[in-house]
């Protein structure tokens with residue numbers, strides 16, 4: 001992979017005429033990690049609004065051997081979303097809610113939908129999407145999948161890896177991997193989506209995902225407990241899980 005050539009840049013701009021910027025002021029907010037630890041640079045910010053636009057962008061970059069950095073909400077803590085000369089491909093404008101099927105306990109949303117919006121969509125359909133973390137107002141579904149985020153409710157619902165039923169992604173050669181399955185008892189072949197989960201954008205651009213939904217918890221209580229040792233806290237957790245039939249959502 002090389003850095004973008006003038007020919008590649010011209011082709012990308014011609015193919016996505018309404019979905020790019022090269023204006024330094026427009027790009028600046030997306031080039032510095034939010035704590036200021038890394039400031040990168042790019043000649044071009046692409047903001048595809050559809051899977052087809054994302055595919056076109058990746059296909060052109062692949063043909064020219066040009067590297068891409070994918071960015072969602074830009075909240076990541078390890079700088080993986082910051083380009084250093086590569087094309088910056090933002091998924092923030094991939095925002096369709098493709099479907100919500102409460103009877104399947106599933107919904108399919110595009111990568112740029114924020115985690116908070118995903119929770120709200122589930123709630124509006126009398127369902128619960130459990131991943132929750134402090135950056136949820138900005139972090140995107142594509143981002144939380146690519147970082148395999150855990151959040152506050154891992155004990156009961158697992159990491160993001162456990163909450164994804166299917167993934168659609170544009171692979172590095174520009175082909176679309178259509179893995180938007182919603183079947184829970186699926187034992188067919190290799191589970192390729194698991195490679196994309198936690199890959200930090202290195203294996204493809206996630207454009208949409210089918211997520212698991214749950215019934216809304218009907219009652220909840222919080223306890224603040226003083227204990228004499230760390231060992232006692234482990235025992236308390238085990239007891240709380242036993243007494244609630246596995247109902248503990250969070251334990252700090």
Ligand SMILES: Cc1cc2nc3c(=O)[nH]c(=O)nc-3n(C[C@H](O)[C@H](O)[C@H](O)COP(=O)(O)OP(=O)(O)OC[C@H]3O[C@@H](n4cnc5c(N)ncnc54)[C@H](O)[C@@H]3O)c2cc1C
Pocket residue numbers: 069070071072073074075076077079080081091111132133134135138139140141142143144145146147148149150151152200201202204205206207
């Ligand atoms: C205040 C705060 C609290 C947090 N709390 C937790 C926590 O409790 N538990 C936890 O696990 N994490 C936590 N995090 C980290 C959190 O998981 C990440 O910030 C978040 O998942 C990144 O999502 P994003 O959309 O902002 O992705 P970005 O920061 O934009 O990108 C993150 C990485 O994913 C890649 N990427 C993004 N979108 C795509 C896509 N569509 N396709 C392919 N690759 C993509 C990027 O290239 C980059 O490598 C916290 C972060 C903050 C700021």
